[in-house]
Amino acid sequence: MFEEDARNTLIKHGLKVTPQRLAVLETLRSMNTHPSTDTITGVIREKYPHIATGTVYKILETFVEKGMIKRVTSDRDIMRFDARTEPHHHLYTAQSGQITDYFDDELTRMLEDYFRKKQIPGFHLEEIRLQLVGNFTDTGTDDEQGHDSRHHK
């Protein structure tokens, strides 16, 4: 799924290679559920029990600043993250709160074309994000899991 290994990505972005950073990046890359900081920390601690909460927050923030990962906005009061930085869209579902990747090049192109032709006056567009809100009809044989822990409320 990812071209280069985590170690190389860190070096390429001028970051020191630490076990914590490798763990965060590899963990996030291994998940397609757009996990919260808390979820990432939980997964890492299965193999590396001593990592500090604040460290994970700081590492994720660093990665976002470097453009290595993206923030994904959730409807609730939690930040979530995405290791995939190429243009794609997201399916939001109320039921499970899960955010699923939706790759659709035709759609991406259509939107890019639209805004190439029709400029928004006084606004320089840098990124197009589409949130598709709905429900999964298929309660099928998928491997989706909903890894997030429960908090707030």
Added chain:
Amino acid sequence: MFEEDARNTLIKHGLKVTPQRLAVLETLRSMNTHPSTDTITGVIREKYPHIATGTVYKILETFVEKGMIKRVTSDRDIMRFDARTEPHHHLYTAQSGQITDYFDDELTRMLEDYFRKKQIPGFHLEEIRLQLVGNFTDTGTDDEQGHDSRHHK
């Protein structure tokens, strides 16, 4: 801007009419900046100094459940709200953190057409949200204000 007055909207949705609810709904309707709970509370307190923080939170939650207003997701750890429930899109800007309405019926139609033709397998689409991220080039003579108060960090 709004067809019916706040009182009628409350009645229509089966909610008791209270001064606090009227204040929240009228305040939110008067703003086009997608304010946070904190901002709304601040504005209300100019005229109604005694409203409790928790009351504003609860009222906003009630309105969202009734579909009278919408949540607008922000990139950071704050919820923001929108009194406009008809289909429209949003301009996000990093600089000011402001979220601006973008009405574009042609765009809305294009997206609805697209998903009418091309269904997403196993997914029942209910709402299409477009976040257009960029910067305002025009440092012009506008009346935009950025009403949010500062918090976190």
Added chain:
DNA sequence: ATATTAAATGATAATAATTCTTAAATAAGA
């Protein structure tokens, strides 16, 4: 390999947004 040093981490405290709890107030209907 060792020393040097800037940067990163861990532990913990501090903030800030949100939710909960409960007694008091009040809107709506009889």
Added chain:
DNA sequence: TCTTATTTAAGAATTATTATCATTTAATAT
């Protein structure tokens, strides 16, 4: 007006996030 279910106010509690600072460590030079 009386009754009652709902709503509000106040403050405490919870939770996500950020800050602080002493300790450790990765990278680099010797």
